[in-house]
Amino acid sequence: MLLDNSVKKLLNEAVKQLKGAAKRNFIAKTVVELGFGGQELAIKELGWTRYIIRKGIKELKTGITCIDNYSAKGRNKIEEKLPNLLNDIKDIVDSQSQIDPSFKSQRLYTRITASCVRKQLIEKYIYSNEELPTSETIRIKLNNLGYSLKRVAKVQPQKKLPETDAIFEQLAIVNKDADSDPSILRLSMDAKARVNVGSFDRGGKSRILTEASDHDFNPKTTLTPYGIFIPELDELFLYLTESKVTSDFIVDILSDFWESQRKRFAEVKTLVLNQDNGGENNSRRTQFMKRIIEFSQKYELNLRLAYYPPYHSKYNPIERTWAVLEKQWNGSILDEVETVLNFASNMEWKSKKPIVKLVNQTYQTGIKLTKKAMSKIENQIERLTDSNHESFPNLGNWFIDICFVKT
Structure with missing residues (x-):
């Protein structure tokens, strides 16, 4: 048996108009009129609860009506008593971004805690101590308004070059062209911070009790993860080395x-x-440019180096994978090289595990070419000198083409 939509609407509207015992009496009588299976039908079709239905039927049969003690069901929300409270709290918190008297920063020298907000409500908004809720309630209201405690976000680059915007505009063109052309493969490459190998605390939490050294001195060794990431396929290749990350590496x-x-x-x-x-690996690093040209010739590939501007490397796609790797081994003791490799091998990026390799070779640092040798290198590359940007037509340090030439 199914109830007509118009009947369901009528019954529910009637229920909304009633309260307490009168509401339960109406529901009980309706269920009784529905006959056998009336309770299940009311629950399914009308959304009424089994508890109210049974309580109403019991009252109907016995003639004993329960008295509802509404005063014991808790207090009204504080904003019903103080209708301007939430707006005043927002004004206090938002005002902390005003300019200070010295004009050197855009913030006041005050920590906005719940107790501080409560104090300012009394001092500046003429609330009495008695009418205001506790600091804990103020904290809950702050959280509800979106002012929950958060870490300071590292989103402001330290510096911005005049040509930064032009570089990003050109990067968008280069990357879009690469992603739409099957003859071009785009790779994102970068190194992560070095990892100390030893019985050291790396932060995070673990379900297994582990104990770390009280100081992070004298690691057994250090490993630097270097990644090659294919953005189009979400595939990651990790290389870890105990050596320095050099051009040759x-x-x-x-x-x-x-x-x-x-x-x-x-x-x-x-x-x-x-x-x-x-x-x-910058385009003026002589050894890097020498080796990358040799790579181009060896594998008969054209190369396009497309660099992110200084202090903005976080926009490089591979940077997103480092957070997953860090989360993978945080809370664990990386006491051996094999431990680091195993944790890295078991991380997942977009449900895909990376291919992980350990590079055992030690690389020499400080290798440079002479100016004469570098001048020959410059003859084999093409730097971007027309970026279609009026202010910065020369972006040759950030965009370099290397064309394979058959010999």
């Missing part, structure tokens, strides 16, 4: 990656490399 792992994956990308003729403009 970067190109060696790029070669290792391509040796293992080139058969999958037989149609690819060009690699776009998204990187930050770091010390070992």
Whole structure:
């Protein structure tokens, strides 16, 4: 048996007009009139609760009506008593972004705690101590208004070059062209901060009781994760090294990656490399440019180096994967190299596990080419000198093309 929609609407509207015993009496009589299975029908079709139905039927049969003690059901919300309270709380918190008297910053020198807000409500908004709720209630109201405690977000770059916006505009063009062309493969490359290997606390929490050294001195060794990420496929390749990350290391792992994956990308003729403009891989680093040209010639590939501007490397796609890796091993003791490798191998990015390798070679630092040798390198590359940007037509430090030339 199903009730007509108009009947259901009529019954529920009637119930809304009633309260307490009168409401239960109406519900009980309606269920009785529905006959056998009336309770289940009322629950399913009208959304009435079994508790109210049974209580109403019991009152109907016995003639004894329960008296509802509404005064014992709790107090009204404080904003019903003080209708301007929430707006006043918002005004207090939002006002903390005003300029200070010295005009050196945009914040007051006050920590906005719940007790501080309560104090300011009394001092500035003429509330009495008796009528205001406790600091704990103020804290709950702050959370409800969206002012819950949060860590300071690292979103403001330390510096911004005049050409930063122009670089990002050009990056958008280069990356979009790469992603839409099957003959071009875009790779995002970067290193993560070094990891101390030893019985050290890395923060985080664990379900297994672990004990760490009380000081992070004298690690057994340190490992630097370096990643190659394919944004289009959400695939990550991690290389960990105990050595310094040098120009030679970067190109060696790029070669290792391509040796293992080139058969999958037989149609690819060009690699776009998204990187930050770091010390070992920037376009003016002589050893890096020498090795990357050799890579191009060896594998008969065209290369396009597309760098993110300084202090903005966080926009490089691979940066998103580091948070997942950090979360994977936080709360654990990375006491051996094998432990680090195992944790890295078991992380997941978009339901895919990375391919992880340990690089055992030690790399020499400080290798440089002479100015004469670098001048030959410059003849084999093409730097962007027309970016279609009126203010910054020359972005040659950030966009470099290397074309494979048959000999």
